[in-house]
Amino acid sequence: xxxxxxxxxxxxxxxxxxxxxxxxxxxxxxxxxxxxxxxxxxxxxxxxxxxxxxxxxxxxxxxxxxxxxxxxxxxxxxxxxxxxxxxxxxxxxxxxxxxxxxxxxxxxxxxxxxxxxxxxxxxxxxxxxxxxxxxxxxxxxxxxxxxxxxxxxxxxxxxxxxxxxxxxxxxxxxxxxxxxxxxxxxxxxxxxxxxxxxxxxxxxxxxxxxxxxxxxxxxxxxxxxxxxxxxxxxxxxxxxxxxxxxxxxxxxxxxxxxxxxxxxxxxxxxxxxxxxxxxxxxxxxxxxxxxxxxxxxxxxxxxxxxxxxxxxxxxxxxxxxxxxxxxxxxxxxxxxxxxxxxxxxxxxxxxxxxxxxxxxxxxxxxxxxxxxxxxxxxxxxxxxxxxxx
Ligand SMILES: C[S@@+](CC[C@H](N)C(=O)[O-])C[C@H]1O[C@@H](n2cnc3c(N)ncnc32)[C@H](O)[C@@H]1O
Numbered sequence: 001x002x003x004x005x006x007x008x009x010x011x012x013x014x015x016x017x018x019x020x021x022x023x024x025x026x027x028x029x030x031x032x033x034x035x036x037x038x039x040x041x042x043x044x045x046x047x048x049x050x051x052x053x054x055x056x057x058x059x060x061x062x063x064x065x066x067x068x069x070x071x072x073x074x075x076x077x078x079x080x081x082x083x084x085x086x087x088x089x090x091x092x093x094x095x096x097x098x099x100x101x102x103x104x105x106x107x108x109x110x111x112x113x114x115x116x117x118x119x120x121x122x123x124x125x126x127x128x129x130x131x132x133x134x135x136x137x138x139x140x141x142x143x144x145x146x147x148x149x150x151x152x153x154x155x156x157x158x159x160x161x162x163x164x165x166x167x168x169x170x171x172x173x174x175x176x177x178x179x180x181x182x183x184x185x186x187x188x189x190x191x192x193x194x195x196x197x198x199x200x201x202x203x204x205x206x207x208x209x210x211x212x213x214x215x216x217x218x219x220x221x222x223x224x225x226x227x228x229x230x231x232x233x234x235x236x237x238x239x240x241x242x243x244x245x246x247x248x249x250x251x252x253x254x255x256x257x258x259x260x261x262x263x264x265x266x267x268x269x270x271x272x273x274x275x276x277x278x279x280x281x282x283x284x285x286x287x288x289x290x291x292x293x294x295x296x297x298x299x300x301x302x303x304x305x306x307x308x309x310x311x312x313x314x315x316x317x318x319x320x321x322x323x324x325x326x327x328x329x330x331x332x333x334x335x336x337x338x339x340x341x342x343x344x345x346x347x348x349x350x351x352x353x354x355x356x357x358x359x360x361x362x363x364x365x366x367x368x369x370x371x372x373x374x375x376x377x378x379x380x381x382x383x384x385x386x387x388x389x
Contacts, residue, residue, distance in 0.1 A: 078112065078113065079188070084101075084102075085100065085102065085104060086098045086227055087099050091193070091226065093251075094193050095150045096150065097226050098193075098227040100222065100226075100227060103223050104220070105220060106220050106348055107217060107351075107352070108216065108217045110202060110217060110227065111204075112212050112213070112215075113186045113187075113215075114186075114212055115179055115211075116138065116142050116184070116186065117134040117135075117184065118182035118184035119184075120181070128165045128169050131165070132165050146168070147167075148187070149171045149174070149185075151173070151174045151175075152174050152250030153173065154166060172185065174249065174250075180208050184213070189204055189215050193228055193229075195230065195255040196230065196234055196238075196258055197234045197257050197268065197309055197310065198256070198257055198268075198309055198310030198311055199228060199255040199256045200230045201217060201227065201228055202228060203216055203230075205354075207350070207351075215229070216349055218312055218313060218348065218349065219312065228255070230313070232244050232248075234313070235272045237273060238258055241253060242258060271308055271309045272311070274305055275302055275305050275311070278298050278301055282321070285325060291379070292326070292328065292376060293382070295322075295325045295381070296334070296381045296382050299318060299319075299322040300384070303318070303384070314349075315345040315348075315349070316342050316345035316347075316348070316349050316356060317342075317346075319344075319345055320338070320339070320342040320346070323338035323339040323363060323370065324370070325381060326338050326383070327363070327374075328372040328374070328375045328376040329380075330376075330378045331381045331382070332368065334380070335367035335370055336363070336364050337383030337385075338384055339360045339363035339364045339367070340364050341384050343356075
């Protein structure tokens with residue numbers, strides 16, 4: 001807004017008082033009035049700006065306490081958001097599964113979901129009773145979404161139309177995932193089928209503070225690809241994985257890794273078992289069986305094997321553990337570099353707004369603030385340089 005019109009008003013009034021010595025000359029007055037109005041406007045603008053900032057601050061701090069992606073997007077509901085990313089459909093030999101309806105970027109949030117209910121892992125009543133009790137508390141829609149889920153391993157003598165509690169238990173056992181210290185049911189993410197090592201492209205993590213499970217893309221996923229997660233520890237050979245999946249989930253795994261020709265499958269098994277052994281070796285740094293330099297070499301070796309295998313999960317934690325070792329040995333440069341790498345991978349697996357990312361960024365800024373700092377003998381252990389070659 002311009003204070004233009006005030007100039008003539010000022011000139012008029014100055015004429016009335018033109019003889020007064022204390023009165024400023026018209027030109028000066030005009031200038032003074034203009035500048036006074038100018039300041040008035042500046043003050044009003046400043047007040048408006050501060051008010052705007054305050055509103056923005058309160059809105060964004062209110063939003064940050066809510067599940068972020070749904071609070072401020074164009075979607076009416078989480079289901080509507082899901083439908084913009086994937087579709088749930090019948091897949092041969094797998095029941096239902098999730099298919100990407102557009103390209104999904106690595107690190108993108110696919111699902112964010114509150115549990116239908118959770119139960120503690122150790123219980124004093126029978127599991128059937130506990131689940132029945134939880135089901136009673138659900139809304140009709142929640143109840144329906146639970147009973148829409150698939151199940152395996154219903155005992156042969158049980159009639160599903162009669163013994164609903166046994167069906168509920170089978171559904172729970174087929175679909176429950178860990179939610180912090182508890183185990184919970186998440187009907188939307190429960191449609192994720194399984195794939196081994198390089199075959200799975202999505203990871204789910206419990207976010208304690210918000211009480212939600214978040215599923216992120218571990219890799220770029222192409223439109224039309226199935227979204228797959230992993231149901232078990234991957235770092236073991238194909239026959240052991242298949243045996244576990246058959247026992248626990250009632251299917252014989254034919255994912256792209258399990259379907260490899262024997263020679264390639266053996267090579268994959270070897271890499272996965274070596275990774276497992278290396279993780280064990282790495283943990284022996286705790287008991288001082290290996291020194292910091294060796295521990296970091298082990299991390300590099302795990303990372304390299306992961307690259308060869310196409311197995312990228314758990315890298316945030318691995319880099320964070322390396323940062324811990326580096327900090328313990330007071331290698332500030334390495335602490336920063338490992339923390340930076342950890343932040344990058346936690347960002348992919350947990351979301352860039354996760355606690356872990358914030359914590360790692362803190363160590364990038366202040367490696368000496370790491371709680372492990374200086375708890376071991378000073379040594380240059382080295383950062384993750386080889387990983388980027
Ligand atoms: C958590 S549910 C996954 C969604 C399920 N397919 C459905 O229809 O709701 C787990 C069950 O899905 C099936 N499943 C998961 N991954 C599979 C795979 N790779 N091959 C065949 N069946 C699979 C198994 O029956 C398993 O018990």
